Amino acid sequence: MAVAINNGTKVWRRRERGAQLAVWAAWLAGTAVFVYCWQLISEATIWAFVTDAPAQAADLAARMVPPDWSFIGALWRPLWDTMNIATLGTLLAIVIAVPVAYGAARNTTPSVALVRPVALFLIVSSRSINSLIWALMLVTIVGPGVLAGILAIALRSIGFCAKLLYEAIEEIDEGQVEAVRATGASRAQLTAYGIVPQVMPAFAGITVFRWDINIRESTVLGLVGGGGIGLPLNAAITTLAWTKVSLILLLIIATVVVSEWVSAKVRHAII
Amino acid sequence: MTVAALAPRRWKKPPFIRRAWLRWTLGLGAAAYLALALGTTEVNWTRVWQGIPRGAQFVSAFFPPNFVGRWSEIVDGIAESLWMTVVATVVGIALSIPVAIGAARNIAPAPVYYLCRAILAVSRSFQEVILAIFFVKLFGFGPFAGFVTLSVCTIGFYGKLLAENIEDMAPAQAEAVRATGASWLQWLNYGVQPQVMPRMIGLGLYRFDINFRESAVVGIVGGGGIGATLNTAFERYEFDSAAAILLVIIGIVMLVEYSSGFLRRRVQ
Numbered sequence: 001m002a003v004a005i006n007n008g009t010k011v012w013r014r015r016e017r018g019a020q021l022a023v024w025a026a027w028l029a030g031t032a033v034f035v036y037c038w039q040l041i042s043e044a045t046i047w048a049f050v051t052d053a054p055a056q057a058a059d060l061a062a063r064m065v066p067p068d069w070s071f072i073g074a075l076w077r078p079l080w081d082t083m084n085i086a087t088l089g090t091l092l093a094i095v096i097a098v099p100v101a102y103g104a105a106r107n108t109t110p111s112v113a114l115v116r117p118v119a120l121f122l123i124v125s126s127r128s129i130n131s132l133i134w135a136l137m138l139v140t141i142v143g144p145g146v147l148a149g150i151l152a153i154a155l156r157s158i159g160f161c162a163k164l165l166y167e168a169i170e171e172i173d174e175g176q177v178e179a180v181r182a183t184g185a186s187r188a189q190l191t192a193y194g195i196v197p198q199v200m201p202a203f204a205g206i207t208v209f210r211w212d213i214n215i216r217e218s219t220v221l222g223l224v225g226g227g228g229i230g231l232p233l234n235a236a237i238t239t240l241a242w243t244k245v246s247l248i249l250l251l252i253i254a255t256v257v258v259s260e261w262v263s264a265k266v267r268h269a270i271i
Numbered sequence: 272m273t274v275a276a277l278a279p280r281r282w283k284k285p286p287f288i289r290r291a292w293l294r295w296t297l298g299l300g301a302a303a304y305l306a307l308a309l310g311t312t313e314v315n316w317t318r319v320w321q322g323i324p325r326g327a328q329f330v331s332a333f334f335p336p337n338f339v340g341r342w343s344e345i346v347d348g349i350a351e352s353l354w355m356t357v358v359a360t361v362v363g364i365a366l367s368i369p370v371a372i373g374a375a376r377n378i379a380p381a382p383v384y385y386l387c388r389a390i391l392a393v394s395r396s397f398q399e400v401i402l403a404i405f406f407v408k409l410f411g412f413g414p415f416a417g418f419v420t421l422s423v424c425t426i427g428f429y430g431k432l433l434a435e436n437i438e439d440m441a442p443a444q445a446e447a448v449r450a451t452g453a454s455w456l457q458w459l460n461y462g463v464q465p466q467v468m469p470r471m472i473g474l475g476l477y478r479f480d481i482n483f484r485e486s487a488v489v490g491i492v493g494g495g496g497i498g499a500t501l502n503t504a505f506e507r508y509e510f511d512s513a514a515a516i517l518l519v520i521i522g523i524v525m526l527v528e529y530s531s532g533f534l535r536r537r538v539q
Contacts, residue, residue, distance in 0.1 A: 053409040130484060141322045141325055
């Protein structure tokens, strides 16, 4: 136990002296880094705009109420597109993610030296680039529209789904696989009867979870031309039609809340 | 039962969804939705066809990517993203701790609990990019808007997970500290905080990782950082520079992810 001698009496301390010094040094270093970074940001900031911001925010909020409900008729189609982008993108991602995960999991990969690193690289590069950046690229390639959005969502989701799925595959109970192998099953039968039933709940859970995230992400793809509800949002913001903006934001929140509820229900039913 | 009676019965794999009506409803519903969704998705195939050579051009820009041409801009952008990430993570976590304490059902009284849960729900329901658009309008272009965006998003994420962690803590230890006659702050400091500290550090590193990734996106709408550089490169059709920026982002994300994973394993 750590004690300090204070005027001849022992006083309880939380840490030994060395550990306490290390904690202080870590705090000092962390604070120094933070202050330095803050200073750099502060230099790049026009502070007059920042101090003015509360007034601006109040002004903006006043312009946003009441939401322009008459505009809602024009929003159902983009909303439908947004949902399609999320759903079709998730499906496409799952189709590609399954073989990638199969190649990345240590216990199923055909080759640890060759296939596994490639699969892991695919997973990392897909995960580190946000769907908005994927959309930015795809819009220049396939043109603006729903297809660019679907592909962007799919490319972003491959890494996420494949990562969670391969972790699930690595955690399976080898005993069951062994039992199926003992019946003389081929490699394909081994996968179908030994592995798939074990990862199926995880697989379904991951799919629904990612679908929920994708609904959220697909709402903004329109900002760079990826189709969906982001397109009218971008148009409303650039034309300063704030009552329309607030309506679109309300619709987005409602969609996100519903999709989160659906995904929670489904995951609860599966797991 | 004789062997002959058993013979014609074959084993069938049990279906994933046991209730037959649910299985059929879900299957038919999914098929109908897919048909409808694919039928109403408008794709301009001639434009896609025209885009393929452009896509090939884009892919060929990756071999080799042009790191040299815009190197100083790339370094500036990455550095700005990193400052933004550091400051936003620290401020976001500092702000989310009181909210998380308020949102833990075993610590906070009901009115505080509902208020803090509402704060968390609101800050989680908006996409980073949408928030960034508004903060850029309020604070002007540059890293300050990006920093505020990332901080707000950090509150929602970190606060929710920390609150759940506090709710899961062992009550006996906290009770023991309270029994010594500790004040509320001492109780938090000695009874609660040591229990959630490893998870707090782990989550903080994870959030740092996420914030760096998101900082690339808030730049696209004017929030400063590497995203602004990337967007400019795309708009000028400098695909080779864009490829270089993407590779740098992937490299740094991998680096941050591996080092934060390493630190998290050591802490937990």
